[in-house]
Amino acid sequence: DAMVIQNPRYQVTQFGKPVTLSCSQTLNHNVMYWYQQKSSQAPKLLFHYYDKDFNNEADTPDNFQSRRPNTSFCFLDIRSPGLGDAAMYLCATSTRSEQETQYFGPGTRLLVL
């Protein structure tokens, strides 16, 4: 089945130690999104790619970076995780059309010690 896959499902890192989260998709969608969701809060868009075009949200901290080496894969890099970065990180994909739904992966739960 076509799907959005995130690895790992759970990630524990130390304060200040760089971490990379991975997302892959078999849907061949043009657009890939990264969201941060803290406990009992709505998902917050960090950035997204239209094909190779990177679109950063204005309030996304510089500590968060992303790479999309090809259509199928997208990575979220947190350069120096702080305690406030502990959250669920959700990857989603969609076609280029604004009228189509986004398909979400299962998420990666990040814990910062």
Place this chain on the structure above:
Amino acid sequence: KQEVTQIPAALSVPEGENLVLNCSFTDSAIYNLQWFRQDPGKGLTSLLLIQSSQREQTSGRLNASLDKSSGRSTLYIAASQPGDSATYLCAVTPTDKLIFGTGTRLQVFP
């Protein structure tokens, strides 16, 4: 700036009840509105998508309505079951991005 509000924040009902979840948004210029389900510690599952030109969508026991002019949507769940227990999020698409509400946490007890 688009804001999405969901009421109530939490709801606990006995099995078998019909229930309504509410979503309101401040800017009617949207492409569509979606309802998602999120189980604890999991990702989001799309339930229903209503295009801006539509008034409602149905899937099984779920029915979602959209009134763009008043900035409101409702999700109706018929004959609720314990397996419906989850957080339900609505989201609008003003551009190519989703703007989410904070969700309604639903518990259906036997």
